[in-house]
Amino acid sequence: MEKKYDLNNLVxxxxxxxxxxxxxxxxxxxxxxxxxxxxxDRTIMMPRRDFDKRLKKVII
Known part of the structure; x- marks a missing residue:
């Protein structure tokens, strides 16, 4: 299952x-x-692989 997200999405x-x-x-x-x-408004940068593991759901 691939989660779909894009720039400016809320996750x-x-x-x-x-x-x-x-x-x-x-x-x-x-x-x-x-x-x-x-x-x-703090920013966090992480590799895409880690982001995919930590993502729960895409809101918008």
């Missing part, structure tokens, strides 16, 4: 950010994916 991750939310917006895609926390 829900399995683990919450330290600020308390688990919703992020995808801001950059490539070999690495950069996501921004919707609560505190």
């Amino acid at each position: 829900e991750m399995k683990k919450a950010h330290p600020c308390g939310t688990n919703q992020f917006q995808i801001v950059r895609m490539g070999a690495d994916i950069k996501i921004r926390c919707t609560n505190c």
Whole structure:
């Protein structure tokens, strides 16, 4: 099963950010994916493989 996501999608991750939310917006895609926390606007960059493992669902 392949999960479909694209730039600027809101996604829900399995683990919450330290600020308390688990919703992020995808801001950059490539070999690495950069996501921004919707609560505190901090960014996280991770390899696509790790992102696919940690993704729970695509919201929008």
